[in-house]
Amino acid sequence: MSHEKDLLLVPLHVSYIQNLGKACFLQHNKNDLMYHLTAHLRMNAIYWGLTALCTMGHPEALARDEMIDYVMSCWDEEAGGFGAHPDHDAHILSTLSAIQILVTQDAIEKLDIDRVVKFILSLQQPSGVFAGDSFGEIDTRFSYIAVNALSLLGRLEDLDVDKTVNYIVQCRNFDGGFGSRVGAESHAGQVFVCCAALTILDRLDVIDTPTLSWWLAERQLPNGGLNGRPEKLEDVCYSFWVLSSLSMLKKLHYIDSDKLTSFILSAQDPEGGGIADRPGDMPDVFHTHFGVAGLSLLGYPGLVDIDPVFCMPAALIEKKGLRKGWQALERRTGYEKSSATVENVLESEHAT
């Protein structure tokens, strides 16, 4: 019944990610300049690719051993964290991606947990915020990363929770959202990191839920896509950041899920695979991952549940005993529109 453009082109996206993986692990396509110019994003890219594959139900589409070897080759012995690529400096961004990959691949035993915990904790500043590396750039993104990583490593008890939360609270704005540091404008990406950090730390009480869920719902534009700030353009990656925040606040039904689903699907590249920031643009693995993750939260049929807090397979997080009380839309079984499901969620929400 459905038109092709209404469907997620899973086999095509899987092979798109596999081709990127071949360049990385099997030394194919090494003659591509763009591949080398983006080396500083490599570790993140592997995490995005792997997680997108897990969400699409193909967790084994990339070679596991080569992936683990690659991750370990990015270990920065001097700093005690991971760089984005061999010989690149350790940074908290690539360190979280490395941990997420190792956890997803069930290979955490490769990791010197004490050292990496020490590295992460060394980045907390007197104000409570985390720096990205020893050079001291600060951002609430890095606070989330620290909380997420410590939680995955089972070492959250080493964190000064009050100090961490206190800084995030100072970044809260009157619109209910959060900025990258004290005084900064609310931004959907920063809202995601702050909500997720607070969710992991069981401190959602500091969020003004009615105001924030209003602000988040207003991110949806008439074409169905979501933007990251008022009066800005839509972008597929905000699908995940806005949706994950809404699902942590249990307000995912506040937006039009059918229209957003169509928007994400319309940003697919139907020839080469992958998803772009918006229809007609070049696809990349970042938008492919966040587009697929958004669709999973919207209950798109056939996808695997993703945990919106950790942005990893939900079953894995549940198995580790880390699942928090978020709520996604119910997984649909057919390709019919989802309105009925939205109503169900509404009712179950009211029943509780």
Place this chain on the structure above:
Amino acid sequence: MHGVRQARQTREALEAKRIKEQSKLHDYLALTDDVLSRKNQNDWSRRALQATTQLLQVNPEFYTVWNYRRRILVNGIFPESTPEQIKDLLNDDLSLTMAALKIHPKVYWIWTHRGWCLNNVPSGPGTGDDGDPRGWEKDFWNQELFVVEKLLDADPRNFHAWSYRRIVLSSLPVPRPETSELAYTTRKIESNFSNFSAWHQRSKVLSSLWTEGLLDERESKEKEFDLVQNAMYTDPKDQSVWIYHRWLVGAGDDIGILEREIAVIQSLLDEEPDSKWCMESLVHYKRLLLRNHASLVDHSNLTRDCINLLEQLRKVDPGRKARYSEIGEVITNLTVLSI
């Protein structure tokens, strides 16, 4: 990758591009190998610095190379330089990052490197007894405010630039009066009402001016209401203005302000009967009346207004109807409870 249009190319065109890229690629890889091997050997020479310049000009996103560059400067070059020379070196780095920001205005690493340069300006030209030891520092930071304004002229919503602007403002050796920042946001808002970044900044500046007693809160709020009403009537669909208005009204402790603003919005709604933002705001402010001033208002009338407005909102803004329904239920339940 953001906003890069996809161009379908023929096999021949792609092949031609690939061949053209090969020499570039070869140079890039050779340069990368050179820089990373020097880095591994803790090479802090001028030759190493020059190699990082070349590499960062091609790829300003290579954060490891920015890190290495700072190590070269701190460990190798600064110790053998005069303060004057250090100042000139930092100036070179500011030019390097400026060129990079023109092409990549949203790359975190470049902004970070600029901030590092500014924080490392040596004392001079004076020594304390003779001339101003913070003279260079003042020049650098003042110049930086000018630079960040240029970048915000190019993209008035760039949140990196706004964030950096706040750092610059708080780092100026001679702080500017906050009223001049208020004037800056006025200029930004007047050139474009949609610029929520400027409204946001304004809310922070005003809060601080009020707290410090530098502006009379009541009087300055009235001016803000005038400004916002003007913007509302110019484009009632622009959410920046409505969000700011909500901040101005705040918790709704002042019944006079609430009732007056409700009347203003109601008359705009009469002109623009489908205005979602008028209806949304009316519901919000009427609920504040109900919540904060229960003994002074007509409870059943306000409740009925809200229920009707929410019903209309479900029609004009069906994508968000679940939220309107939920608010409606909350209001109805409160009514039931109060009876």
